[in-house]
Amino acid sequence: MDFKLKFRGKRVFGSHKTIRGLVVGIIIATCIFSLQKNAVTNNENLANLGLFDYALAPLYYGLLMGAAAIFGDALKSFFKRQAGFEPGEPWFPFDQIDWIIGLLIVGSLFAQIDLLIVITSILVGTILHILSKAIGNIFNLQ
DSSP states (O other): OOTTOEETTEESSOTTOOHHHHHHHHHHHHHHHHHHHHHHHTOHHHHTTOSSOGGGOOTHHHHHHHHHHHHHHHHHHHHHHHTTOOTTOOOTTHHHHHHHHHHHHHHTTTSOOOHHHHHHHHHHHHHHHHHHHHHHHHTTOO
């Protein structure tokens, strides 16, 4: 994503941030948003759990949320490179919450985001990140 540009002698985002990853991430996020919208609008029980009215939500919300997650991750990667971390090297807790912060910032344009939502999002996101890494290690998916 950084076209191999450097800032202070270091790659802007690093080799792990690609245009392909950006595009695929946004497409997948849009598809997941579409699935969520379909599930919520067709199930009264789920409709009460949403932060906003999915029935009124345009599909581009998913696109924006996917872009927000990817750019949150890219922004963290910029700071990670500048701090001297190599691509793929762990940087706890920022590796776990970077995409969540991007989502919350953009999501606040569409929904009321309170402190409980922020805390819950960070805790659940961190736990899911750790679990997905563990599963990846178990099945050697790195």
